[in-house]
Amino acid sequence: MENNNLKDTLEQLALAEAFGKALKNLTSTNSSNSLRSQANAALLDLYEKTGASSVKVKVNGEDVGTFSLTFSKPVDKTVMVCRDPQKLVEWLRTTDEGKDTLDAVIGKAMDDVLKAAHSYGFFPKGCAMEQVCEPGGLKSSTFKIEPVKVAKALGKQLPTAVAGLITKKVE
Known part of the structure; x- marks a missing residue:
């Protein structure tokens, strides 16, 4: 360009x-x-x-x-709301209904479950570490302007109503 x-x-x-x-x-x-x-x-x-x-x-x-x-x-x-998280965890761990509930949640939130285990330093059975490689590229660009300066720079090229809109001085 x-x-x-x-x-x-x-x-x-x-x-x-x-x-x-x-x-x-x-x-x-x-x-x-x-x-x-x-x-x-x-x-x-x-x-x-x-x-x-x-x-x-x-x-x-x-x-x-x-x-x-x-x-x-x-x-x-x-x-339903949880009033006692310890009792909830116990129910999840010790009952068939709790285990079924955990299975359903894990299926829907697998990434969150694995991130939580990893953050605690755990390596759950059935999991593996895999290398993920993605090429870098343009992430974003930043464009900052001051509307008042743009209006001033355009001067008479910009109709008064439009300049007022940009400068927040709408009449």
Whole structure:
């Protein structure tokens, strides 16, 4: 890849990353002041008042989709919990039912069982050590940009509304 091509590609990637970060912040459900959280709260309020769980989304008067809430089903069930791990281990080791239970769990969690045995220095019967070789390769790349700097660098090439989105100064 030529330096100019890399430079152009990195500029485009910087702009895309700036948009991505800004949009992720606006659409995040983890932030109480994001647009998505505000929309969720408003629709939940509407649902509590009217029972409406879905609304049409319009942009400049045009229908562009819907926004709706989904609810989890209520849970009311009885579940088994362990109050005495020592007694559980004894049951697993000494009863046919416990041994059958262990067989089922070991089948589903073989890697975890072997890692636990190995971490304690045990070498269980029926196991073997095998060499695993995998060639190294590119693991990841890191691309960090500051959206405000991208907006400033593009200056007049970037419409004001888009620059405001990137710099978090939306009017």
